Amino acid sequence: MTIQPTLPHLSRYTSRTLRSLPVRERPTYRIGHFGPEAVATYELLAAVIGGERQLETAHDLLSRYGSLAELARAGVQELAQIDGIGPSRAAAIKAALELGRRMGKETQEERPQIRSSADAAGILLWEIGDKEQECFHVIYLDTRHRVLHNKTLYRGTLNATYVRVAEVFREAVRHNAAAVLVGHNHPSGDPTPSPDDIALTRRLVEAGRLIDIEVLDHIVVGLRSWVSLRERGLGGLSST
Numbered sequence: 001m002t003i004q005p006t007l008p009h010l011s012r013y014t015s016r017t018l019r020s021l022p023v024r025e026r027p028t029y030r031i032g033h034f035g036p037e038a039v040a041t042y043e044l045l046a047a048v049i050g051g052e053r054q055l056e057t058a059h060d061l062l063s064r065y066g067s068l069a070e071l072a073r074a075g076v077q078e079l080a081q082i083d084g085i086g087p088s089r090a091a092a093i094k095a096a097l098e099l100g101r102r103m104g105k106e107t108q109e110e111r112p113q114i115r116s117s118a119d120a121a122g123i124l125l126w127e128i129g130d131k132e133q134e135c136f137h138v139i140y141l142d143t144r145h146r147v148l149h150n151k152t153l154y155r156g157t158l159n160a161t162y163v164r165v166a167e168v169f170r171e172a173v174r175h176n177a178a179a180v181l182v183g184h185n186h187p188s189g190d191p192t193p194s195p196d197d198i199a200l201t202r203r204l205v206e207a208g209r210l211i212d213i214e215v216l217d218h219i220v221v222g223l224r225s226w227v228s229l230r231e232r233g234l235g236g237l238s239s240t
Contacts, residue, residue, distance in 0.1 A: 017052040027054065041068065048096045049089050057084035061093075069223060072097045072130045101126065114145045114181060114216070117228035121219050123150060124183040129221045131155075136163050136184045140177035141216070148175045163200055165207045172213050180208070183219040191222040193229055201235025 023029055027043040036044060046058035061082070065071040071093070079090035114120050120139060127150065128135040136154040139147055151171065154163055172180050182204060184197070201218040208215045217230040217237060230237040 018054055019052060045093070048092055049085070050092075051084070051089070053084055060084070068097065069130055072101070073132055073223075075132065111146045114139070114141060114147065117217055117219060117226075117231055120181050120183065120217060121221060121226040121228070123147075124185075124219055124221045125224070125226065128152060128183070128185040129223055131185055132187055133157065134184060134187060136182065138168055138171065139181040139183070140172055140175045141179040141181065142176075143178040145179065145216070148177055165203050168204060169207060169211060169213060173211070177213060179214040179216050180204075181216045181219070183217075183221060185221050189222040189225075191220040191225050191227040193218075193220050193227055193232070193234060198229065198235045201229050201237060205236040 018026060024033075027039065027047040030039050030043060031047055042055065042058045042062055045061065046054040049057050049061075051057070061071060064082075065074065076087070076090045076094050079085050079093060080087045082090075085093075112119065112123070123139060124137055128137050134156040135152050136156070137150065137152045139150040142148055149171075153167060153171070156162060168180065168182065171177075182201075186192075197218065197220060201215070204218070205215045215237070217228055218235060219229070220227045229235045
């Protein structure tokens with residue numbers, strides 16, 4: 001007979017220390033015996049946090065931020081100020097979330113091919129969608145639009161990134177790219193392109209034509225959404 005693990009109710013834990021719990025109900029025991037996929041998100045987070053009140057602290061964190069995506073946007077210093085966290089636990093939480101992000105990148109095809117704006121948006125959401133500062137990211141492509149390299153070229157302030165067109169194409173030439181696809185994030189979460197975004201796109205398209213490197217698209221990403229300037233026919237990019 002196979003014994004299925006039972007998931008404990010969170011309310012049982014929020015005012016109890018780890019020491020007061022039966023061993024079988026502690027996060028590390030449950031993960032070790034039932035596997036990480038069989039436990040709740042707050043238990044995984046509690047195991048990372050550690051300490052006597054790890055479950056209560058994990059519950060408080062998820063209640064405060066609402067999701068792991070929002071938690072990932074919080075900085076180390078911000079987390080360290082929360083009761084029960086401190087600098088070392090804040091660093092451990094950020095490390096665990098970053099490992100998850102990097103694992104997601106590794107599961108992508110080694111040389112993914114960009115067939116649509118949605119393909120590119122998927123890469124950009126992984127790379128910069130949850131960043132607190134505005135970041136400008138470039139995907140360098142070969143003649144079949146397979147990814148040669150991708151790189152966050154600039155990290156700016158909360159509402160502006162200053163992009164040098166020459167820097168974008170210097171990297172493209174170095175990687176022998178036939179085309180580039182650029183993107184940046186709006187930390188506000190609203191991916192609506194601004195007039196500055198449209199003007200920058202036009203500058204990039206014009207520069208690319210001079211050196212025969214096509215700018216395929218400029219995609220603006222929010223936390224979970226995105227907008228393609230090509231699909232909207234903006235910045236000198238044709239929607240056809």
